[in-house]
Amino acid sequence: MNKKIIAAGHICLDITPVFPSQLRAENIAQVLEPGKLIHMKEADVHTGGSVANTGLALKILGADVQLMGKVGGDAFGSMVESILAGYGAGGLIVDEGSSTSYSVVLAVPGIDRIFLHNPGANDTFSNADIPEEALADAALFHFGYPPLMKKIYQNGGAELTAIFRRMKERGIATSLDLAAVDPNSEEGREDWQQILSGVLPWTDFFVPSFEELCFMLDRPAYDRLAALGGDMSTHLSMERDVKPLADKCLAMGCKAVLIKCGLSGMYYRTADASAMAQVGDRLELDASLWASAEGVQPCFRADQVLSGTGAGDTSIAAFLMAAAQGKAPAQCAALAAAEGACAVTAYDALSGLKQLSELEARIASGWETM
Secondary structure: OOOEEEEEEOOEEEEEEOOOOOOOOOOHHHOOOOOOOOOOOOEEEEEEHHHHHHHHHHHHOOOEEEEEOEEEOOHHHHHHHHHHHHOOOOOOEEEOOOOOOEEEEEOOOOOOOEEEEEOHHHHHOOHHHOOHHHHOOEEEEEEEOHHHOHHHHHHHHHHHHHHHHHHHHOOOEEEEEOOOOOOOOOHHHOOHHHHHHHHHHHOOEEOOEHHHHHHHHOHHHHHHHHOOOOOHHHOOOHHHHHHHHHHHHHHHOOOEEEEEOHHHOEEEEEOOHHHHOOOOHHHOOOHHHHOOOEEEEOOEOOOOOOOOOOHHHHHHHHHHHHHHOOOOHHHHHHHHHHHHHHHOOOOOOOOOOOOHHHHHHHHHOOOOEO
């Protein structure tokens, strides 16, 4: 049975100016100087955000997916709808009074990505935007990027908690992904530990990145690692930094956690059998197979690295698809890491996507890890 999955939350238009491949830099100041003219290649324009990246990836992988997001009644909104239509997807809410969210992604070779982001219509998304009839046959509900959606995170995350509680009350399994938070922004001043305390008891699969989660639940560790400079994932310790965060997430109520740790791989941990039996019953998860699992999944070596844009979202799609197919946690984590290694070979999240069967074959043949 192909179980229906709802992919809801943040959606935007990603505009990625393509820098010449020969351009290399150690920091952005070496590239973006006032008055300097940089000869660029074409701009890559595609949909971004969790709804488009994870949702469309799930669709390409063969899932029965319904997208739930919000765009404005402007040219960018029309572009988003046109792109989704090309994948045979649609059904977005059009808010004529809002602008469509967009991100300008600066992916300079040798430097981590920089995002210039307008949240647009995402800021008004709410529980009321999710029609009851869409839930009738849904087995899994995935929500992504609440830190970039004002109405969702305000008031202690009451709207987010209401959405997840509503799903669980209907027997629908739930999945939650986060997004990076600017400490100096409005969302950066929210009490994210309080927000997560409200929603995690209603969350079955929690799939954040280490950096996002560390900022929210262990700010001293975040500040310590950030002070070292560069990619935070290269400085972290699974035992010292990652495992305590997973412990805290399970203690707060989620059933399974997959923490994306960049170049250090992925760490997964699940609750005991009695807790795993509380996963939304429509997903038909084997609680005994998922009970008390723990492991570290290394990254697979990518054939080439063009951009990490959407790689985390794509890896989540593979993880959720594998879980919906009844695979064990270790298999789900391996497929997530493999899909992430494929995603970075393209500028967008979807062009490098491979079917799970192809990933399994390559892993079985001895795909090298990092």
